[in-house]
Each structure stands twice: as structure tokens, then as C-alpha cells.
Amino acid sequence: MSTAAPSLHSIRPCLEGAIPAIMATCDPDGTPNVAYISQVVYVDAVHVALSFQFFNKTRQNIVRNPRASVLVLDPVTAHFYRLHLLYERTEDSGPVFESMRAQLAGIASHAGMAEVFELKGADIYAVERIESVAGEGLPAPAPRSGLLHTLRLCSESIARCSGLDELLQCALQGLQDKLGIQHAMVLMLDASAQQLYTVASCGYATSGVGSEIRLGQGVIGMAARERTPVRISHMTHAALYSHAIRESMDAHATPDAPPLRGLDIPYPGLPEPHSQVAVPLLSAGRLLGVLFAESPEDMRFGFEDEDLLVGIAGQLAAAIDLLQAAPDTPEPLPTPIAAPPVSGSALRVRHFAANDSVFINDDYLIKGVAGAIVWKLLRDHQHTGRVDFTNRELRLDPALRLPDVADNLEARLLLLQRRLQENCPHIHIEKTGRGRFRLCVLRPVVLEEA
Amino acid sequence: MTALLGPSHIAMVAKGVSAIVASRDAALRPSIMRAVGSHISGDGQEVTVYLRRSQSEQLLQDIAHTGEIAVVFSVPSTHQTLQLKAHRATQRPAHDGDLPVLQAYLQSMVQEVGQVGYGPQYVGAMLAAPLQDVVAVTFTPTSAFDQTPGPRAGAQLCTPPTPPVPLP
Numbered sequence: 001m002s003t004a005a006p007s008l009h010s011i012r013p014c015l016e017g018a019i020p021a022i023m024a025t026c027d028p029d030g031t032p033n034v035a036y037i038s039q040v041v042y043v044d045a046v047h048v049a050l051s052f053q054f055f056n057k058t059r060q061n062i063v064r065n066p067r068a069s070v071l072v073l074d075p076v077t078a079h080f081y082r083l084h085l086l087y088e089r090t091e092d093s094g095p096v097f098e099s100m101r102a103q104l105a106g107i108a109s110h111a112g113m114a115e116v117f118e119l120k121g122a123d124i125y126a127v128e129r130i131e132s133v134a135g136e137g138l139p140a141p142a143p144r145s146g147l148l149h150t151l152r153l154c155s156e157s158i159a160r161c162s163g164l165d166e167l168l169q170c171a172l173q174g175l176q177d178k179l180g181i182q183h184a185m186v187l188m189l190d191a192s193a194q195q196l197y198t199v200a201s202c203g204y205a206t207s208g209v210g211s212e213i214r215l216g217q218g219v220i221g222m223a224a225r226e227r228t229p230v231r232i233s234h235m236t237h238a239a240l241y242s243h244a245i246r247e248s249m250d251a252h253a254t255p256d257a258p259p260l261r262g263l264d265i266p267y268p269g270l271p272e273p274h275s276q277v278a279v280p281l282l283s284a285g286r287l288l289g290v291l292f293a294e295s296p297e298d299m300r301f302g303f304e305d306e307d308l309l310v311g312i313a314g315q316l317a318a319a320i321d322l323l324q325a326a327p328d329t330p331e332p333l334p335t336p337i338a339a340p341p342v343s344g345s346a347l348r349v350r351h352f353a354a355n356d357s358v359f360i361n362d363d364y365l366i367k368g369v370a371g372a373i374v375w376k377l378l379r380d381h382q383h384t385g386r387v388d389f390t391n392r393e394l395r396l397d398p399a400l401r402l403p404d405v406a407d408n409l410e411a412r413l414l415l416l417q418r419r420l421q422e423n424c425p426h427i428h429i430e431k432t433g434r435g436r437f438r439l440c441v442l443r444p445v446v447l448e449e450a
Numbered sequence: 451m452t453a454l455l456g457p458s459h460i461a462m463v464a465k466g467v468s469a470i471v472a473s474r475d476a477a478l479r480p481s482i483m484r485a486v487g488s489h490i491s492g493d494g495q496e497v498t499v500y501l502r503r504s505q506s507e508q509l510l511q512d513i514a515h516t517g518e519i520a521v522v523f524s525v526p527s528t529h530q531t532l533q534l535k536a537h538r539a540t541q542r543p544a545h546d547g548d549l550p551v552l553q554a555y556l557q558s559m560v561q562e563v564g565q566v567g568y569g570p571q572y573v574g575a576m577l578a579a580p581l582q583d584v585v586a587v588t589f590t591p592t593s594a595f596d597q598t599p600g601p602r603a604g605a606q607l608c609t610p611p612t613p614p615v616p617l618p
Contacts, residue, residue: 035597078575
């Protein structure tokens with residue numbers, strides 16, 4: 001068995017944390033020490049990260065004598081591997097640290113030891129040699145087949161999409177149909193607010209479109225802040241990463257915000273997720289948002305699921321970026337059409353300038369840039385009767401305060417469209433072409449600036 | 451003779467729980483392997499761990515050359531963990547008389563590891579130990595540490611008696 005040395009990649013199933021690894025170190029006085037370690041994490045082909053949680057004997061030894069030997073066990077074949085490691089450095093922030101911290105919180109919660117599992121650092125080790133240990137073991141399972149084909153199918157359907165709405169629906173549908181992932185969402189970054197907002201979801205009782213998560217908050221916020229996938233296999237009570245999300249998310253509410261109903265749109269997540277994976281959406285080096293999936297089952301997402309989601313997220317991000325960057329209204333506006341007939345009792349629409357929040361009949365609709373947009377549309381509509389608008393004019397309107405680059409206007413319009421669909425069917429927005437849309441108001445509207 | 455291990459620690463090891471053995475070479479490079487069995491005398495003075503030679507060549511060589519040995523015992527379901535160390539250990543091939551010890555250990559481990567979700571077949575593969583490949587390593591612990599995970603992990607249980615200092 002010990003002929004060809006296995007690669008770190010080939011033993012990734014051993015690095016999933018299913019079975020604790022054991023580490024031997026040696027004091028400079030010659031006394032060996034052996035201890036369990038919570039995590040051995042794949043960093044790259046020649047490095048692993050080990051969790052540093054306590055200032056214990058292992059720690060003292062490794063700082064003074066950087067050689068370590070770690071025994072890992074394949075959770076399926078019961079085959080042992082020995083990693084011969086050389087300590088390089090400790091990281092106490094950054095992607096590796098944060099994704100390990102999240103995973104550790106999940107492991108701790110699973111082990112009922114949340115309070116003692118705090119990650120002080122990610123110790124980075126060079127892997128000098130991997131030994132396959134002799135032994136009978138159990139037969140290896142057949143490799144999961146068709147993962148590349150699944151990726152291809154998802155990729156093909158993403159590549160066919162020509163609009164943002166269609167693209168997001170298609171990506172989520174792909175996760176459901178082709179990967180069996182039942183609960184997922186896409187969140188977009190609002191860079192100026194340092195928040196992510198949900199633009200599409202599947203599998204939840206309520207869509208949660210518009211719900212917000214701060215950068216750094218929970219699995220999703222951490223994946224965005226650190227631009228790294230974060231995957232947790234056991235997490236029902238990993239408080240930092242799940243339940244905290246349910247707290248008020250309106251970190252930016254102004255003190256004079258309306259004393260009406262809260263501005264929170266409920267986050268749609270599962271009440272007791274057991275597995276979660278959040279993958280940043282990156283395009284040309286910029287963070288656009290997060291693709292997130294979760295499950296009520298433990299260990300639902302393995303490293304191969306993560307690999308697959310990262311593959312899909314790459315293409316999804318590039319497609320989002322392209323669709324949003326498409327030139328606005330290359331052709332002239334269509335001939336204005338008559339506004340649809342208006343009937344019924346009047347809708348009272350109130351706008352609070354402090355945070356651009358908009359309420360319809362006392363029910364919160366939306367705030368921020370999307371709030372400013374709907375307010376502008378309704379005012380223009382009321383003053384001039386117009387119904388057709390272009391993305392370009394929104395971009396040029398200083399009152400909307402859209403950022404110069406990466407304004408995510410398409411995503412904000414989609415968010416607005418969805419919020420109206422779900423909360424106020426008497427006002428809706430229809431796409432009428434690339435960079436064009438139409439406002440349809442089916443009931444009389446009374447506008448109030450609060 | 452001062453007892454290094456109390457009855458509860460002796461009982462924990464005697465039950466047959468996870469046992470991992472480590473040593474080091476002359477260059478202070480650590481070596482490591484899981485034991486396929488263990489035994490502790492009733493007074494806790496003599497501990498034997500069983501290793502497969504084919505899985506532990508470096509480790510057995512290091513123990514033979516340096517005498518250094520560290521063994522961590524752990525209950526998978528409770529994380530209760532104990533480490534024993536010694537500076538001298540003896541080795542001998544396992545023989546038929548060791549079979550009952552190995553079998554009892556395997557049965558206990560099937561039960562212990564079963565509690566954390568791994569079936570008998572898995573534990574059997576993990577601890578497979580053809581007798582002709584097994585080496586018994588025996589030592590008298592000279593230090594012991596509570597290593598149950600947490601901030602107090604590493605606390606020494608008690609210091610062995612120091613030899614009397616000869617008067618000048």
C-alpha cells in the first residue's frame with residue numbers, strides 16, 4: 001500500500017472532520033506528545049491548516065520544534081494516512097481562519113461543546129510527505145459519477161439566460177433538479193451599505209426577497225466578507241453562524257425611522273439547518289454576492305458539493321456581471337402606451353427620505369436605492385402619466401445616489417419587482433426590453449412624503 | 451508506591467477505549483499510530499498497547515531507540531481523554547495469550563465507536579490485527595495528563611515520587 005505516496009487531494013475525504021485527527025509532536029527535551037485535533041483542513045496541494053484552540057502542550061511543542069505527525073482516517077474505507085508536517089505560521093484572520101472558525105462552531109455545536117471550541121488561529125503546515133498506512137480497510141465506494149456532467153448541465157442552462165431574473169431562477173432550478181439541493185438563495189452585495197440582500201430563493205415557505213445580512217454575519221456574511229466558501233456539516237446550534245441572523249438586520253435604520261412596522265423582511269432560512277454552504281459570487285475580482293444552500297440533514301454538503309457550487313458560482317457571477325453591464329436602451333423607447341385602467345380604492349404610499357423607505361398602506365415595502373427608485377417612478381407617473389422608463393435615466397438621476405460602478409441596478413429593479421409582486425399586486429414592474437421597463441399602476445395612488 | 455492513576459482512570463483504560471501511540475526519533479521527529487488493543491494492570495502500574503508492525507515501523511523503531519512513549523486514551527462518546535507517558539518501554543511479539551485481550555478490546559471499541567455512528571464492520575476494519583503482525587509494547591507510566599478537551603486540558607494528574615536526593 002505504501003508504494004506511490006498519495007496526494008493531499010486524494011485523501012480529502014479524511015479531511016472532512018468526520019473522524020478527529022490525532023497529532024504527535026515532540027518537546028525539545030525529547031518527550032513526545034499526542035493529542036486530538038478538531039480540524040485538518042485542505043488549504044492547497046501542499047498545505048493543511050490545523051485548528052489552534054488552546055495554549056496546550058501541542059502548541060508549546062510546535063512553536064519550539066515545528067515537526068508534527070498527524071494520523072487521519074478515511075471515514076468510509078477505514079484506511080489510515082500519516083501526514084508528516086512542518087509548521088509554517090499561524091493566521092488569526094482571513095479566509096482560511098474564518099472558514100475554519102465557522103466549521104469549528106458547527107463541530108462544537110454537534111459535540112455539545114460550543115463554549116470550549118474557540119479558534120485562536122489557523123496553523124498552516126507544509127505537508128512534507130503523506131504515508132498510506134498498511135491495512136485491510138473496506139472497499140472504497142464508487143466515485144460519485146456524473147459530477148462534471150451535472151456541472152455541464154447547469155453551465156449550459158446558465159449560458160442560455162438573457163435576463164437577470166431568468167438567470168437566477170435557472171441557477172436555483174439547476175441546484176434543485178440536478179443537485180437535489182432543495183433550499184438555496186442568491187444574495188447580492190450592496191457595497192455602500194455593507195450588506196447583502198436576497199434577490200432569489202427556492203425551497204422556503206416565504207421567498208425572503210429583500211431580507212438583508214450584514215457582511216461578516218453568519219455563514220453567508222462571512223463567505224462574502226472573506227471571499228471564501230464556508231461550509232458547515234453540523235450546525236443546529238452554532239449560534240454565531242445561524243441564529244444570530246434572525247436578530248434585527250436593520251443595522252442602518254435611522255433614529256427617525258417611522259414608528260410603523262419594522263423594516264425587516266424575514267430571512268427565509270431553515271429554522272434548524274444542519275448543513276450549510278455559502279459560496280461567494282466573484283467576477284473579475286469583484287464580490288457580487290453569495291450563492292447559499294442549506295439542508296436539514298447533517299453532512300449534506302461534502303467537498304465535492306462545494307467544488308461544484310464554486311464552479312457554478314463562477315459562471316453565475318460572470319453572467320450576472322455581463323447582464324448588468326449590458327448597454328442600456330440601444331434602441332429608441334417604444335411608443336408610449338396608454339396607462340392601464342385604474343380602479344378601486346386608493347393606495348397610500350409613504351416615503352421616508354432618511355432611509356428611502358417606502359410603505360404602502362402602512363406595510364413596509366422596501367428601502368434604500370430600490371425604495372428611492374419606486375418613489376421616483378411613482379412621482380413621475382403621477383406628475384406626467386408616463387409608464388415607460390429606462391435603466392439609463394435611473395443611472396443618471398442624482399437623487400437615486402447609485403454608485404458609479406457596479407451599481408447592481410438590474411438586481412435592485414428585480415428586488416423591487418419581486419417585492420411588489422409579493423406585497424402589492426396593484427403596482428408592478430414589467431421588463432419591456434433590455435434596459436427598459438414599464439410601471440403598471442392598477443389602483444389610484446396617494447403619495448405622501450413623510 | 452504512589453499511584454499515578456486513580457481507580458476511575460484505570461477503569462477507563464481497562465474498558466478498552468481509543469488508544470493512540472506516539473514516540474520520536476533522534477532528530478525529534480514524532481511518529482504516531484493507533485493501537486489495535488490495550489491492557490492495564492489492576493494497579494495501573496503496567497500498561498500494554500498493541501501495534502501492528504506493518505503499520506508502525508517508524509514508531510516501533512523510535513520506541514526501541516529512544517524509549518520514549520506517549521499514549522492518549524479517549525472515550526469517543528464523551529471525549530474523556532487521558533495521556534500517559536514513559537521514558538522506557540519494552541517490546542515483544544504478540545502471542546496466542548494476547549488474543550483474549552485483543553478480542554475484548556475490539557468488542558469494547560465496537561460498542562464505543564458505535565455510539566458515535568460507525569458500525570462493527572468499520573471498527574473491525576480499523577482495528578484488524580493478524581496476530582503475527584502484532585507487537586505488544588509495555589511500559590510503566592511516569593506521568594499522566596487529563597486531556598479532556600477544554601482549557602484545562604493538559605493538567606498533570608499527579609507528579610510521580612521523586613527519588614530521594616542524596617545528602618552531600
